Amino acid sequence: MSMTPAHIWLVIVLVALGTWLIRFSFLGLIGGRQLPPWLLRHLRYTPVAVLPGLVAPLVLWPEATGGAPDPARLLAAGATVAVGAITRNVPAAILAGAGTLFVMLRLAG
Amino acid sequence: MNTTSTRAFYLAGLRDGAPFLLVVVPFGFLFGVAGTEAGLSIAQVMGFSVAVIAGAAQFAALQMLQDNAPTVIAVVTALAVNLRMAMYSASLAPHLGGAPLWQRALAAYVLVDQVYAASVARYETTPAMTLPQKLAFYFGTATPLVPVWYGATWAGARAGEAIPPSLALDFVVPITFLALVGPMLRTLAHLAAAATSVAAMLALSALPYNSGLLLASVLAMIVGARIELWQTRRPVMRDAA
Numbered sequence: 263m264s265m266t267p268a269h270i271w272l273v274i275v276l277v278a279l280g281t282w283l284i285r286f287s288f289l290g291l292i293g294g295r296q297l298p299p300w301l302l303r304h305l306r307y308t309p310v311a312v313l314p315g316l317v318a319p320l321v322l323w324p325e326a327t328g329g330a331p332d333p334a335r336l337l338a339a340g341a342t343v344a345v346g347a348i349t350r351n352v353p354a355a356i357l358a359g360a361g362t363l364f365v366m367l368r369l370a371g
Numbered sequence: 372m373n374t375t376s377t378r379a380f381y382l383a384g385l386r387d388g389a390p391f392l393l394v395v396v397p398f399g400f401l402f403g404v405a406g407t408e409a410g411l412s413i414a415q416v417m418g419f420s421v422a423v424i425a426g427a428a429q430f431a432a433l434q435m436l437q438d439n440a441p442t443v444i445a446v447v448t449a450l451a452v453n454l455r456m457a458m459y460s461a462s463l464a465p466h467l468g469g470a471p472l473w474q475r476a477l478a479a480y481v482l483v484d485q486v487y488a489a490s491v492a493r494y495e496t497t498p499a500m501t502l503p504q505k506l507a508f509y510f511g512t513a514t515p516l517v518p519v520w521y522g523a524t525w526a527g528a529r530a531g532e533a534i535p536p537s538l539a540l541d542f543v544v545p546i547t548f549l550a551l552v553g554p555m556l557r558t559l560a561h562l563a564a565a566a567t568s569v570a571a572m573l574a575l576s577a578l579p580y581n582s583g584l585l586l587a588s589v590l591a592m593i594v595g596a597r598i599e600l601w602q603t604r605r606p607v608m609r610d611a612a
Contacts, residue, residue, distance in 0.1 A: 265436050270415050273445050277432050278422035280450040286479035288460040289467060297461045300596070307564045307595030308454040308588070309427065310555045314565040315572030315587040316431055316448075317545045317552075322573070326541045335542055342546050346553015352394050355550035356401070363542055 334366035380504040384511020387493060391485035391512075392519055398426045398547065399520045403527020404534065405430065405543045409437050413528045420524035424483055424517065427551060428452040430544055440581040448581070451588055459487040466494050467509065469502050478506070481513035483520075560602065564595030 288297070297305075321339040323329040342359030346352065399420060406416035411433070419429045428449040435445035459482055467478055489512040494505060534540060556562050568591035575583030 265410060265439075267412070267415070269442065270411060270436060271418065272442060273432055273436060273449075274415065274418045274422060276442070276446040277419075277428060277449045280446060281423050281425055281428060281453050281456070282479055284450065284453050284456045285460055285482040286476060287457050288464040289475045289479050289482075290472075291464065291468075297458070302458060302461070303596040303599055304592045305454055305458045306599070307561065307592045308451060310552065310561045310564045311568050311591030311595060312431070312448070312452050312584070312588045313427065313548045313552050313568075315568035315584050315591065316434060317548045318569040318572045319576055320434070320542075320545045321549075324541060335545075338542065339545060339549055342549040343553045343556075346550050347556045348553075350554040350557075352550045352554065353397050355553050356397060356546055359542075359546035359550060363546070 334363055334370055337366055338363035377503050377507045380500070381507040381511040381514075383493070384489070384508040385514055386511075387489040387508075388485065388512030389515050391489070391516055394485065395516050395520050396523045399523030400527035400530070401543050401547050402426055402429055402433075403524040403529070404531035404540060405527075405547075406433060406524075407528045407531030408534075408540050408543070409433055413525070416528040417521070417525060420521055424481070424520060425453050425456075427548070430547060434544055435581060438581055444581050444585070448584055451585065456482060456487075459484075462491060463487070466490075466505050467502070470506055474506060478509060481510070481517055483513075483516065485516055486512045558599075560595045560598040563598050564591040567591040567594040 317339075321335060322331055324332055324335050326332075327335075338359045341362040342355050345358035346355030349355065402420060403416055406419065406429075407413070411419075419432070423429050423432075431452050432445055432449035435448050440448070460479065463478070463482070467475060470478070486509065490505075490509045493508055494500065500508070531540075552565060556565060568587050571587035571590045572583055575586055577583070578586070
């Protein structure tokens with residue numbers, strides 16, 4: 263890992279500034295202008311468009327196993343999504359995933 | 372009289388914000404753990420949680436740092452996760468847009484998912500609220516959430532130093548993200564966007580500078596928006612025919 267403190271701080275500052283600007287964007291405009299519907303329609307899907315792609319390689323090719331697919335991690339990922347989708351409860355989904363991983367790794371020895 | 376009712380709305384905001392501590396505490400704690408595990412100092416971990424206050428974007432930035440992604444890609448990816456907040460900002464503008472600049476700036480700083488959700492729900496059920504009442508309620512919801520977010524991150528960062536590697540903490544980030552994604556899969560369009568994101572990312576993972584994720588995200592947004600449009604237009608066309 264070649265993360266230098268200066269690089270990490272630069273990322274923190276830029277993400278913080280950018281995030282605040284996104285949050286302030288329309289609150290900052292006087293008169294409360296509305297976003298065009300086509301833009302709103304795309305923005306609605308940002309979290310669900312970014313997060314699954316971000317985790318997909320981590321789930322399929324975990325670094326801890328040298329990139330080889332690992333049944334314990336695959337099952338844990340499946341349990342997390344399933345419990346999250348059914349209960350709509352984030353902490354419950356985290357517990358389900360962590361619990362599955364813990365049990366599976368124990369079983370695998 | 373007026374101050375009393377403003378105070379009542381502040382307290383109502385506190386009450387409506389408090390249940391979200393159940394999400395904020397474990398999420399902040401996990402970020403602290405993951406940040407320390409990734410090799411960040413406590414100051415850097417806290418820098419993220421205090422300056423950004425957006426768990427998913429913080430985890431995304433952390434992952435990009437670990438992948439040695441170029442700074443621009445790391446920042447753009449983390450900000451892409453936060454683009455939904457432009458939508459929150461737009462929908463709050465009619466309610467809070469009349470406040471002084473410093474109050475809107477502060478409101479923007481604490482505009483997290485839970486504050487947005489609780490406030491918009493209340494503005495819809497109680498349309499007669501005045502601007503001071505709306506602001507009082509808004510900052511009421513943020514009051515328990517923001518300091519506890521800092522505290523939970525700090526506790527996680529301290530705990531992370533003590534947790535043995537056998538606990539497979541490498542998987543904290545995937546599990547936390549997937550736990551956020553699960554509840555989002557509520558329509559066909561959301562499901563299709565998520566599937567596109569995964570498929571495109573795996574197909575494009577060899578692209579340099581971690582740019583595959585950004586391309587996959589844009590594709591997935593387009594797929595989601597297209598399907599939504601297709602689903603809302605179809606019945607209209609059927610009626611016309």
